[in-house]
Amino acid sequence: MHRVVALVHEPQSPFELSCAAEVFGIERSGLPTRYRFGVCAEHPGYVETTAGYTMLVTEGLDALERADTVIVPGWLPTDEPPTSAVIEALRSAHSRGARLVSICSGVFALAHAGVLDGRRATTHWARADELAERFPAVSVDRDVLYVDHGDVATSAGAGAGIDLCLHLVRTDHGAGYAAQVARSMVMPPHREGGQLQYAAPAHPTQIDGSLAPLLEWATSRLDEPLTVDDLATQAAVSPRTLARRFTDQLGIGPGQWLLAQRIALARELLETSDLPVESIARRAGLSSATNLRRRFLRALGTTPGAYRRAFRTTAG
Secondary structure, X not given: OEEEEEEEOOOEOHHHHHXXXXXXXXXXXXXXXXXXEEEEEOOXXXXXXXXXXXXXXXXXXXXXXXXXXXXXXXOOOOOOOOOHHHHHHHHHHHHOOOEEEEOHHHHHHHHHHOOOOOOEEOOOHHHHHHHHHHOOOOEEOOOEOEEEOOOEEEEOOHHHHHHHHHXXXXXXXXXXXXXXXXXXXXXXXXOOOOOEOOOOOOOHHHOOOOOHHHHHHHHOOOOOOOOHHHHHHHHOOOHHHHHHHHHHHHOOOHHHHHHHHHHHHHHHHHHHOOXXXXXXXXXXXXXXXXXXXXXXXXXHOOOHHHHHHHHHOOOO
C-alpha cells in the first residue's frame, strides 16, 4: 500500500488539500484501493483554513518518515519560509526516496528545501514571477499544467493539482486504473502536463465553436488514419482555424492532441488485453508495431512490451 501524506500549513487552502484527498484518499466501490492517505502538520492540532474554519490535524512531521509520496497542497503566505524543521523533514523524505509533490503555491516550500534547484518547476501563473525572482536556481515554466521529474513534481493552480495527482496514479498503476479513478470523479481521464494553464480569450466568431463534438467523433475513430486535415474537414473549418481553436480551448495543437489519444488507447489495450503489439498499433491508428514503439519510447520513455509487463501485474 502506497502511503501519501499531505503536509498542511495555515492558512491552508481546503480545495488544494481536497485535490489530493479526492484522488488518493477515497475508497471506490469496485476499484482496488492502492493508496493510504493521511495529513500532517508541523504542530498537530487545529489548523486555520482560507475558508474561515479550522480543521483538526493529529499527526506531526514524523508522518513524513513513513510516506512514499509527500504532497504540499499550497503554502501561504508565500513569503513565509518553512521552519528549519519542515525543511529538514522534506529533505529527509526526499533523500530516502519519497516522491515530493506540490500543488500551486506549495512549490515555494519545495524551493526552500532546495529540491528544485537546477530543475524545471511550475506554479499558478499569477505567482510564477515571484517564484522565479526569489529562487533563481529554479527554472520556472509559467505555462504548463504540471512538471514531473519522477522524484519531484509540481503543478500549477489547484485545478491542475487534480491533473497532476491523476498523472501520478497513471504513472504508478497505469492508464486503465487512473481512468477509473477519473471516471468516478467525473473528470477527464488525462490532460498532458504541457498543456497551457489557461486558454486565450475566445475570438467572437469562436464562441459557439466548441470542440467537444469533434473530439468525440475523432476518439471513436482512432483506428482510422485520421489527419489534421480530416479533423478540419469534419469541423468544416480550415486547418489554420482548427489549430487556433485547439490552442484556444485545449492549449495544444490538433496533431499533438490526436497523437496523445492514440498513445492513451494503446496504453489501455496493453493493460487490458492480450492483443499482439502489432494489432494494438493498428487499433490505435499508429500503423505498425515499429511506429508504436517509437512513439511510445518518445512519449513515455519505455517500450510497449515493458509497459505491459509493468502494468498487467498491477491490473485488477
